[in-house]
Amino acid sequence: MGMEKVDKIINSDYDLGFEIDIEEETAPPGLTEDTIKFISAKKNEPEWMLELRLKAFHTWQKMEEPKWAKVTYPPIDYQAISYWAAPKKALESLDEVDPEILKAYEKLGIPLEEQKALAGVAVDAVLDSVSVKTTFVEELNKLGIIFCSISEAIRDYPELVKKYMFSVVPMTDNYFAALNSAVFSDGTFVYIPKGVKCPMELSTYFRINAQNTGQFERTLIIADEGSYVSYNEGCSAPSRDENQLHAAVVELIAHKDAHINYSTIQNWYPGDIEGNGGIYNFVTKRGLCEGENSKITWTQVETGSVITWKYPSCILKGDNSVGEFYSVAITRLAQQADTGTKMIHIGKNTKSLIISKGISAQKGQNSYRGLVKIHESAKGAKNFSECDSLLIGDNCGAHTFPYLESKCASAQVEHEATTSKISEEQLFYLRQRGIGEEDAVSMIVHGFCKDVLNKLPMEFAVEAKALLDLTLEGSVG
Amino acid sequence: MKIMEIKNLHAKIGEKEILKGIDLDMFEGKVHAIMGPNGAGKSTLSKTIVGHPDVEVTEGDIIYKGKSIINMEPEERALEGIFMSFQHPVEIPGVNNAYFLRTALNAKRKHQGLKPLNAAEFLKLLKAKIKELGMKEEMIHRSLNEGFSGGEKKLNEILQMEILEPDFVILDEIDSGLDIDALKKVSEAINNMRDGKRTFMIITHYRKILDYIEPDFVHVLKNGKVLKTGGIEIVDALEKEGYKIFGDA
Ligand SMILES: Nc1ncnc2c1ncn2[C@@H]1O[C@H](COP(=O)(O)OP(=O)(O)OP(=O)(O)O)[C@@H](O)[C@H]1O
Ligand SMILES: [Mg+2]
Numbered sequence: 001m002g003m004e005k006v007d008k009i010i011n012s013d014y015d016l017g018f019e020i021d022i023e024e025e026t027a028p029p030g031l032t033e034d035t036i037k038f039i040s041a042k043k044n045e046p047e048w049m050l051e052l053r054l055k056a057f058h059t060w061q062k063m064e065e066p067k068w069a070k071v072t073y074p075p076i077d078y079q080a081i082s083y084w085a086a087p088k089k090a091l092e093s094l095d096e097v098d099p100e101i102l103k104a105y106e107k108l109g110i111p112l113e114e115q116k117a118l119a120g121v122a123v124d125a126v127l128d129s130v131s132v133k134t135t136f137v138e139e140l141n142k143l144g145i146i147f148c149s150i151s152e153a154i155r156d157y158p159e160l161v162k163k164y165m166f167s168v169v170p171m172t173d174n175y176f177a178a179l180n181s182a183v184f185s186d187g188t189f190v191y192i193p194k195g196v197k198c199p200m201e202l203s204t205y206f207r208i209n210a211q212n213t214g215q216f217e218r219t220l221i222i223a224d225e226g227s228y229v230s231y232n233e234g235c236s237a238p239s240r241d242e243n244q245l246h247a248a249v250v251e252l253i254a255h256k257d258a259h260i261n262y263s264t265i266q267n268w269y270p271g272d273i274e275g276n277g278g279i280y281n282f283v284t285k286r287g288l289c290e291g292e293n294s295k296i297t298w299t300q301v302e303t304g305s306v307i308t309w310k311y312p313s314c315i316l317k318g319d320n321s322v323g324e325f326y327s328v329a330i331t332r333l334a335q336q337a338d339t340g341t342k343m344i345h346i347g348k349n350t351k352s353l354i355i356s357k358g359i360s361a362q363k364g365q366n367s368y369r370g371l372v373k374i375h376e377s378a379k380g381a382k383n384f385s386e387c388d389s390l391l392i393g394d395n396c397g398a399h400t401f402p403y404l405e406s407k408c409a410s411a412q413v414e415h416e417a418t419t420s421k422i423s424e425e426q427l428f429y430l431r432q433r434g435i436g437e438e439d440a441v442s443m444i445v446h447g448f449c450k451d452v453l454n455k456l457p458m459e460f461a462v463e464a465k466a467l468l469d470l471t472l473e474g475s476v477g
Numbered sequence: 478m479k480i481m482e483i484k485n486l487h488a489k490i491g492e493k494e495i496l497k498g499i500d501l502d503m504f505e506g507k508v509h510a511i512m513g514p515n516g517a518g519k520s521t522l523s524k525t526i527v528g529h530p531d532v533e534v535t536e537g538d539i540i541y542k543g544k545s546i547i548n549m550e551p552e553e554r555a556l557e558g559i560f561m562s563f564q565h566p567v568e569i570p571g572v573n574n575a576y577f578l579r580t581a582l583n584a585k586r587k588h589q590g591l592k593p594l595n596a597a598e599f600l601k602l603l604k605a606k607i608k609e610l611g612m613k614e615e616m617i618h619r620s621l622n623e624g625f626s627g628g629e630k631k632l633n634e635i636l637q638m639e640i641l642e643p644d645f646v647i648l649d650e651i652d653s654g655l656d657i658d659a660l661k662k663v664s665e666a667i668n669n670m671r672d673g674k675r676t677f678m679i680i681t682h683y684r685k686i687l688d689y690i691e692p693d694f695v696h697v698l699k700n701g702k703v704l705k706t707g708g709i710e711i712v713d714a715l716e717k718e719g720y721k722i723f724g725d726a
Contacts, residue, residue: 424530425567432527432563433581433637434555434588443580447571447620 029082033057036182039084043151043186046158056171056181063175069338070367070399071307073280081245083183083216139199146191147202150218153189160191164222168251168288168315176247176282176309180216184249187218192227192258201457203232217248223258225291230261230457248283256291256318263456265464267304273333273362279304285312289321292347296322299455301464302329302337311369313342316350316378323352326452330468331364331396340370340401345378345411354385357449360396367399372413374406381411389419390448392441442469479540480505480645480676481526486537488525495521497701498537503645508677510687512712513698514720519680520564522698523647527561528554541645556588558644562634562651564680569621574633575603577621578640585641606639611662627654635663639670646670647678652686664689684712697723 036057040050065076140147146157154161171181192198223229233250254260266281281304287296298312314323325341343352358366368387389398400417422444430440445468446453453461481503488496495518503509513519525532526539528551538545546554569577583593594602607614612632622630631651638646648667652660667677667690679692687695687709695712697705697720704723705711714722 420570423567426569428529428551429563429567429569430577430581431551432555432561433577433641434552434584435581436552436584437550439580439584443572443577444569447569447573450571 030079031057031081031083031183035083039183039185042084043154045151045154048158048162049154052166052171053182056178057183059172060175060178060182063172063178065175069309069369070365070401071309071336071338073307073336076245076280078179084185143196143199144193145196145198146189148189150184150187150189150220153220157189157191160222161189161220164251164253165218165220166251168253168286169249169284174284177249177284180218180247180249180284184216184218187220187248188231188233189219190221190229190231192223192229194224195226196224197227198229201230201232216246219248219250221251221260221262222253223255223260223294225255226257227255228259231263232457233262233264245280246282248285250283250285250312252285252287252296254287254289254291254294254296254321257293258291259295259297260287261297261457262287262299262312264298264300264302265467266300266302266308267467280307281310282307283310285310286315286342287313287323288315289318289323289347289350291318292320294318294321295324297324297326297455298341299326299452300328300339301452301456301467302327302339303467308335308337308339310337310339311341313344314352315344315346316352316381317346318350319347320349320351321347322350325352325354325356326455327356328359328449328452328464328468329357329366330359330361331366332361334363336365336367338367338369340368342371342373343383345372345374345381345383345408347378349380349382350378351381352383354383354387355451356385356387357452358387358389358398359392359445359448360389360398361392362396364396365399366397367401369401369403371403371405373404374408374411374413376407378408379410381408383411383413385413385415387415387417388448389417390445391419391421478505479503480542482538482540483522483526484538484540486522486525486539487535488521488532489535490521490531490533494535495701496525499698499701499703501696501703501706503676503678504693505676506671506673507693508671508679508690510690510692510695510712511678511680511698512682512695512715517698518701519698520649523561523649523678523680526554526647527551527559552584555643556585559647560638560641560643560645561647562631562638562649564649564653566622566625566630566634568623568625570623572621574619574621575600575617578603578617578637581637582640603640606636609662610636610639610666611658612636628656628659631655632659632663635666639666642670644674645676645678647680649680650682651679652681652683660686661689684716687712699723 033054036053037050040053166181169177171178190202219233221229221231252260252262285298287298289296296314300312302308308329312325316323323343327339329337329339331337340356341354343354345352352372354370356368356370358368360366366389370385372383372385374381385402387400387402389400391398398419402415404413406413422441426444427437427440430443431437435443446465449468453464456464479502483499483501486496486499487494499522511519521532525534528549534547539547541559542557579594579596579599582599586593603617604614607617610632616629616633622633625633631654634651651663655663664686679686679690681687692709695707695709696703697711699720
């Protein structure tokens with residue numbers, strides 16, 4: 001009784017781990033200049049983009065895979081991976097979708113239209129959603145907001161792309177960013193003009209055409225002076241990719257008085273209890289608070305992937321700019337997550353806030369790695385960091401690696417860290433009041449993550465809570 | 478009518494036998510006070526009744542409403558009407574007190590085939606109870622027991638009892654740590670809930686609460702056994718002589 005049962009509850013199968021048999025046009029495995037030319041040609045890219053890709057590729061060839069993260073995995077054979085899969089052929093209707101998948105979606109409370117999109121049904125054929133999408137895009141257009149795939153942006157807005165792509169995450173930044181720069185398949189582009197407050201949450205839900213993007217996504221969001229945008233990345237989309245490696249890059253630029261909210265829910269396939277299978281998630285996300293009083297907020301809920309290597313960061317360049325990072329990371333099974341943030345203070349009176357909640361169960365290993373760096377110029381800079389870890393069971397681990405580099409005497413930095421266990425006593429207390437064991441675990445976990453979940457946009461928060469439950473729920477009930 | 482029969486109950490925590498053959502009958506609608514020296518096994522007996530996973534029953538049985546409960550899950554026992562106020566209520570950070578209470582109440586209502594109370598209905602009920610108990614309203618918006626003072630935790634246990642309206646109530650040292658006014662309020666709350674059907678098992682070290690509540694029975698528990706059962710006169714003897722008059726079991 002007791003903790004063993006909790007363990008069973010947590011040991012639920014990956015409900016969304018399914019395969020759909022659809023024809024694909026896949027490039028042969030391997031990565032050479034020809035592969036990159038092939039990708040660029042497939043996407044009808046202009047010459048300048050191909051040149052940038054090749055430059056990134058040549059840099060990448062000279063780089064070495066980083067080894068400092070607290071994760072272990074067998075070596076990745078980059079020549080055994082296929083770098084291009086053509087968009088999958090759409091299914092005709094929901095009847096063709098595995099009912100198990102639909103059940104999982106229903107549990108998550110995903111609307112029907114979105115279910116179709118996720119399952120790869122041709123949504124364009126459905127009148128409702130077409131009209132939803134059209135009115136949506138029209139409304140954005142009226143405001144001058146650009147919201148399209150990165151491929152479209154490369155074709156239609158080359159000046160913006162040339163100006164901003166690689167400006168926050170240079171192609172030479174790190175091994176995985178360089179790889180992404182060479183082979184990125186698609187992603188999202190957002191531009192919010194001066195003074196415009198984007199009236200709705202932008203999410204992949206509406207980007208139906210670009211749903212079947214590959215594993216090397218690239219996202220670029222620019223908020224011009226005084227603008228605001230909230231972007232929700234990913235949904236509870238299962239991974240349909242055979243490949244194990246995901247290396248995405250996200251760049252955000254906030255100009256003077258602009259505010260970008262970026263939320264992520266990630267639940268890629270986590271592998272099994274022995275660590276077989278699962279996605280390697282190596283992501284570079286960085287935001288530049290370019291102008292005065294600008295603000296970037298990262299919120300993430302990470303429940304998937306067998307290996308996660310991810311540090312959404314803020315460069316606080318503008319005076320009085322603000323960077324925030326709110327994170328919940330769950331590792332169970334044999335998952336390993338090394339995640340955290342970097343806050344680089346350059347401008348005067350810049351502020352950063354870090355709230356990180358790590359939950360480990362079974363054999364999960366959860367590391368918080370955070371850097372707060374305060375340059376000499378950042379007079380009056382302030383940082384507050386809180387890193388809390390929750391352990392469920394005895395075979396998991398939580399680690400915190402906070403780094404601080406301050407060259408500024410007037411800066412104030414505060415760091416708090418706690419590690420706690422879901423105790424037998426807490427569980428028993430709730431059960432004594434008639435609350436079943438699964439609900440009791442979920443209640444304690446939600447309580448632990450509350451500060452972060454509250455930061456997510458409403459609908460997203462509902463989805464995140466459902467996802468936490470689903471992650472922790474047993475296969476029974 | 479017997480609502481609970483404890484028969485030759487032996488139980489251990491880890492390797493240590495703590496309950497060494499408890500025989501105790503408790504009756505519907507009555508108040509049973511349990512007294513005994515520190516370490517006698519009073520809290521262990523309560524934990525055994527509510528199914529705490531630390532306790533292992535090695536012999537004997539507990540019959541509640543005519544059925545053996547020793548193999549039931551703790552939440553099933555709770556839903557069947559057994560409630561225990563904890564001697565040391567645990568803190569659960571981030572779990573809103575009101576939300577927790579509503580979840581617990583609705584779990585019980587579901588078990589009884591009743592409709593769940595919505596947030597508004599529940600809040601009305603909760604606010605009335607809080608006022609009666611003289612609790613601060615902000616307590617219900619705080620995290621469950623987190624940062625509560627010792628006395629506030631005890632009041633919060635009583636609040637839960639009032640909301641959940643259990644049939645069999647175990648109060649483990651509910652009076653320890655309460656100030657004079659709070660003790661009065663808690664005693665009143667208990668007396669108000671005595672309806673001729675509900676049974677109370679009140680563990681205490683002090684006479685004060687028993688003067689307010691006037692128990693029907695007083696049992697003395699020592700070294701894992703019930704040594705004496707009687708009325709309030711037992712407390713008089715105890716106050717004069719201490720537990721040694723009941724020997725060493
Ligand atoms: N988890 C445990 N591990 C080991 N021994 C325990 C544990 N819990 C209780 N005990 C022991 O069991 C005995 C009875 O404890 P119990 O808490 O039931 O006493 P009590 O009568 O409630 O005492 P008090 O009046 O001090 O509350 C004590 O000797 C105690 O040390
Ligand atoms: Mg005790």
